[in-house]
Amino acid sequence: MKKPENPNKKFELVIKDSELPSLSKEFAEVAVDGIMDDGVLRDLPLVGSLIGAVKFGNSINKYLSAKKIYKFLFELHHIPQVQRIKKIDEINDSKKYQSSVGEMIFELLERLESDGKPEIIGKLFAAVITEEIDYRTYLKCAHIIKSMFYYDLEELKNKYDGKYVIGPVNDGIFNSGLVDVNFAATFDQTKNHHPKKSDTTLTGLGDVIINIGMK
Numbered sequence: 406m407k408k409p410e411n412p413n414k415k416f417e418l419v420i421k422d423s424e425l426p427s428l429s430k431e432f433a434e435v436a437v438d439g440i441m442d443d444g445v446l447r448d449l450p451l452v453g454s455l456i457g458a459v460k461f462g463n464s465i466n467k468y469l470s471a472k473k474i475y476k477f478l479f480e481l482h483h484i485p486q487v488q489r490i491k492k493i494d495e496i497n498d499s500k501k502y503q504s505s506v507g508e509m510i511f512e513l514l515e516r517l518e519s520d521g522k523p524e525i526i527g528k529l530f531a532a533v534i535t536e537e538i539d540y541r542t543y544l545k546c547a548h549i550i551k552s553m554f555y556y557d558l559e560e561l562k563n564k565y566d567g568k569y570v571i572g573p574v575n576d577g578i579f580n581s582g583l584v585d586v587n588f589a590a591t592f593d594q595t596k597n598h599h600p601k602k603s604d605t606t607l608t609g610l611g612d613v614i615i616n617i618g619m620k
Contacts, residue, residue: 417507421477421493423486428479429445473514475522480527484534492534501539513547520555525618532617546614561611562619570605583611 482491493506502509508529517523529546532538538546550558557577561584564570570584580585587604607615 409415413505413511415507415513416474417505420481420507420510421486421490422483425478425482425486427487427509428475428482444507450514469519470515473517473519475489476523477510477514477527480524480531481534484531492536494539496533506540509544513551518555521559522550522555525550525614527615527620528620532613537617538613541617542610542613546610546618549581549610550584550614550618553577557581558614558619562615565607565615568606574598576606581611583608583614585611 416519417562495503497505504512508619510526516527526547529538529543533543554577558577561570561574561581562579564572564574574584579586585606585608591603
Protein backbone atom coordinates (compact mmCIF):
# COMPACT_ATOMS: atom_id res chain seq x y z
CA MET A 406 0.00 0.00 0.00
CA LYS A 407 1.30 3.43 -0.95
CA LYS A 408 2.19 5.53 2.07
CA PRO A 409 0.11 8.75 2.17
CA GLU A 410 2.00 11.96 1.52
CA ASN A 411 2.72 14.30 4.41
CA PRO A 412 0.71 17.48 3.61
CA ASN A 413 3.08 19.67 5.62
CA LYS A 414 6.11 18.56 3.59
CA LYS A 415 4.14 18.74 0.36
CA PHE A 416 3.02 22.27 1.19
CA GLU A 417 6.63 23.36 1.65
CA LEU A 418 7.48 21.92 -1.75
CA VAL A 419 4.55 23.80 -3.27
CA ILE A 420 5.82 27.10 -1.79
CA LYS A 421 9.15 26.43 -3.50
CA ASP A 422 7.54 25.33 -6.79
CA SER A 423 8.60 27.19 -9.93
CA GLU A 424 5.00 27.26 -11.18
CA LEU A 425 3.91 29.93 -8.71
CA PRO A 426 4.22 32.69 -11.35
CA SER A 427 1.37 30.98 -13.22
CA LEU A 428 -1.11 31.73 -10.43
CA SER A 429 -3.60 34.43 -11.35
CA LYS A 430 -5.43 36.83 -9.07
CA GLU A 431 -8.61 36.35 -11.09
CA PHE A 432 -8.47 32.59 -10.58
CA ALA A 433 -7.92 33.04 -6.86
CA GLU A 434 -10.91 35.34 -6.46
CA VAL A 435 -13.36 33.82 -8.93
CA ALA A 436 -12.57 30.23 -9.84
CA VAL A 437 -11.73 29.08 -6.33
CA ASP A 438 -15.16 30.24 -5.20
CA GLY A 439 -16.67 27.72 -7.62
CA ILE A 440 -14.74 24.69 -6.38
CA MET A 441 -17.24 22.34 -4.89
CA ASP A 442 -16.45 19.07 -6.63
CA ASP A 443 -13.26 17.03 -6.65
CA GLY A 444 -13.02 17.00 -10.44
CA VAL A 445 -12.53 20.77 -10.60
CA LEU A 446 -10.35 20.74 -7.51
CA ARG A 447 -7.88 18.34 -9.07
CA ASP A 448 -7.42 20.78 -11.95
CA LEU A 449 -6.55 23.71 -9.66
CA PRO A 450 -2.86 24.49 -10.23
CA LEU A 451 -0.61 23.30 -7.38
CA VAL A 452 -3.37 23.32 -4.78
CA GLY A 453 -5.24 20.28 -6.08
CA SER A 454 -2.40 17.84 -5.44
CA LEU A 455 -1.78 19.32 -2.00
CA ILE A 456 -5.42 19.12 -0.94
CA GLY A 457 -5.47 15.53 -2.19
CA ALA A 458 -2.89 14.65 0.48
CA VAL A 459 -5.16 15.84 3.31
CA LYS A 460 -8.12 14.02 4.83
CA PHE A 461 -11.18 16.25 5.20
CA GLY A 462 -14.44 15.57 6.96
CA ASN A 463 -16.49 17.14 4.17
CA SER A 464 -16.26 19.01 0.88
CA ILE A 465 -16.86 22.38 2.54
CA ASN A 466 -13.69 22.05 4.61
CA LYS A 467 -11.78 20.97 1.52
CA TYR A 468 -13.11 23.97 -0.41
CA LEU A 469 -12.18 26.43 2.34
CA SER A 470 -8.67 24.97 2.67
CA ALA A 471 -8.09 25.20 -1.08
CA LYS A 472 -9.25 28.80 -1.08
CA LYS A 473 -6.98 29.81 1.81
CA ILE A 474 -3.93 28.02 0.40
CA TYR A 475 -4.40 29.49 -3.07
CA LYS A 476 -4.76 33.01 -1.70
CA PHE A 477 -1.62 32.58 0.41
CA LEU A 478 0.42 31.23 -2.51
CA PHE A 479 -0.67 34.01 -4.84
CA GLU A 480 1.10 36.55 -2.64
CA LEU A 481 4.40 34.72 -3.32
CA HIS A 482 4.00 34.34 -7.08
CA HIS A 483 6.23 37.33 -7.93
CA ILE A 484 9.23 36.05 -5.97
CA PRO A 485 11.78 33.98 -7.94
CA GLN A 486 11.95 30.29 -7.07
CA VAL A 487 15.66 30.47 -6.17
CA GLN A 488 14.94 33.17 -3.61
CA ARG A 489 12.07 31.19 -2.06
CA ILE A 490 14.15 28.02 -1.77
CA LYS A 491 17.14 29.85 -0.28
CA LYS A 492 15.17 31.56 2.50
CA ILE A 493 13.04 28.53 3.45
CA ASP A 494 16.10 26.27 3.60
CA GLU A 495 17.95 28.90 5.63
CA ILE A 496 15.15 29.01 8.22
CA ASN A 497 14.84 25.23 8.40
CA ASP A 498 18.61 24.71 8.62
CA SER A 499 18.89 27.19 11.49
CA LYS A 500 17.21 24.64 13.84
CA LYS A 501 15.74 27.55 15.81
CA TYR A 502 12.19 26.27 15.47
CA GLN A 503 10.64 22.93 16.35
CA SER A 504 8.58 22.78 13.17
CA SER A 505 9.55 23.32 9.55
CA VAL A 506 8.37 26.36 7.62
CA GLY A 507 5.87 24.26 5.67
CA GLU A 508 4.41 22.70 8.79
CA MET A 509 4.03 25.99 10.66
CA ILE A 510 2.36 27.83 7.80
CA PHE A 511 0.11 24.95 6.74
CA GLU A 512 -1.20 24.50 10.29
CA LEU A 513 -1.61 28.27 10.63
CA LEU A 514 -3.69 28.50 7.46
CA GLU A 515 -5.92 25.67 8.66
CA ARG A 516 -6.76 27.73 11.77
CA LEU A 517 -7.42 31.01 9.96
CA GLU A 518 -10.75 32.48 8.97
CA SER A 519 -11.09 32.47 5.19
CA ASP A 520 -11.76 36.21 4.81
CA GLY A 521 -8.68 38.32 4.11
CA LYS A 522 -6.31 36.69 6.55
CA PRO A 523 -4.59 34.27 4.12
CA GLU A 524 -3.58 37.22 1.93
CA ILE A 525 -2.12 39.06 4.92
CA ILE A 526 -0.17 35.98 5.98
CA GLY A 527 1.04 35.55 2.39
CA LYS A 528 2.21 39.14 2.05
CA LEU A 529 4.07 38.93 5.35
CA PHE A 530 5.78 35.68 4.36
CA ALA A 531 6.79 37.30 1.07
CA ALA A 532 8.40 40.01 3.21
CA VAL A 533 10.32 37.30 5.08
CA ILE A 534 11.67 35.88 1.83
CA THR A 535 12.73 39.33 0.59
CA GLU A 536 14.23 39.99 4.07
CA GLU A 537 12.04 43.00 4.79
CA ILE A 538 11.14 41.35 8.10
CA ASP A 539 12.61 38.37 9.95
CA TYR A 540 10.88 35.05 10.50
CA ARG A 541 10.45 35.57 14.25
CA THR A 542 8.58 38.82 13.60
CA TYR A 543 6.48 36.97 11.05
CA LEU A 544 5.47 34.33 13.61
CA LYS A 545 4.55 37.02 16.17
CA CYS A 546 2.41 38.83 13.61
CA ALA A 547 0.83 35.57 12.45
CA HIS A 548 -0.19 34.74 16.04
CA ILE A 549 -1.89 38.13 16.41
CA ILE A 550 -3.65 37.85 13.05
CA LYS A 551 -4.91 34.37 13.89
CA SER A 552 -6.37 35.60 17.18
CA MET A 553 -7.94 38.86 15.99
CA PHE A 554 -11.34 39.39 14.44
CA TYR A 555 -10.60 40.11 10.78
CA TYR A 556 -12.81 43.19 10.62
CA ASP A 557 -10.97 44.72 13.58
CA LEU A 558 -7.84 44.55 11.43
CA GLU A 559 -9.75 46.27 8.63
CA GLU A 560 -11.00 48.93 11.04
CA LEU A 561 -7.47 49.61 12.29
CA LYS A 562 -6.18 49.92 8.73
CA ASN A 563 -8.96 52.38 7.84
CA LYS A 564 -8.32 54.53 10.93
CA TYR A 565 -4.58 54.77 10.36
CA ASP A 566 -3.61 57.97 8.52
CA GLY A 567 0.07 57.17 8.06
CA LYS A 568 1.10 58.53 11.46
CA TYR A 569 -1.77 58.24 13.92
CA VAL A 570 -4.77 56.00 14.50
CA ILE A 571 -7.66 58.46 14.27
CA GLY A 572 -10.64 58.11 16.58
CA PRO A 573 -11.48 55.61 19.31
CA VAL A 574 -10.60 51.94 18.95
CA ASN A 575 -12.59 49.00 20.26
CA ASP A 576 -11.36 46.56 22.90
CA GLY A 577 -10.25 44.01 20.32
CA ILE A 578 -7.87 46.52 18.73
CA PHE A 579 -6.82 48.07 22.04
CA ASN A 580 -5.82 44.68 23.49
CA SER A 581 -4.21 43.35 20.32
CA GLY A 582 -0.72 44.70 20.89
CA LEU A 583 -0.92 46.61 17.61
CA VAL A 584 -1.57 50.09 19.03
CA ASP A 585 0.13 52.31 21.57
CA VAL A 586 -2.02 54.94 23.33
CA ASN A 587 -0.44 58.05 24.88
CA PHE A 588 -2.76 58.35 27.88
CA ALA A 589 -1.02 61.45 29.25
CA ALA A 590 -1.52 63.36 26.02
CA THR A 591 -5.12 62.19 25.71
CA PHE A 592 -5.89 63.33 29.28
CA ASP A 593 -4.27 66.73 28.68
CA GLN A 594 -6.29 67.27 25.52
CA THR A 595 -9.54 66.41 27.33
CA LYS A 596 -8.70 68.60 30.34
CA ASN A 597 -8.08 71.62 28.15
CA HIS A 598 -11.21 70.99 26.09
CA HIS A 599 -9.45 71.22 22.77
CA PRO A 600 -8.60 67.68 21.70
CA LYS A 601 -6.27 67.50 18.73
CA LYS A 602 -5.29 64.53 16.63
CA SER A 603 -5.31 61.22 18.38
CA ASP A 604 -2.07 60.21 20.07
CA THR A 605 -2.74 56.56 19.34
CA THR A 606 0.02 55.13 17.16
CA LEU A 607 0.95 51.72 15.79
CA THR A 608 3.40 49.52 17.65
CA GLY A 609 6.24 47.88 15.72
CA LEU A 610 4.14 44.78 15.02
CA GLY A 611 1.15 46.94 14.14
CA ASP A 612 3.27 48.80 11.61
CA VAL A 613 4.38 45.52 10.02
CA ILE A 614 0.84 44.13 9.76
CA ILE A 615 -0.79 47.32 8.46
CA ASN A 616 1.96 48.66 6.20
CA ILE A 617 3.26 45.34 4.85
CA GLY A 618 0.58 42.72 5.39
CA MET A 619 -2.36 44.95 4.44
CA LYS A 620 -0.77 47.26 1.88
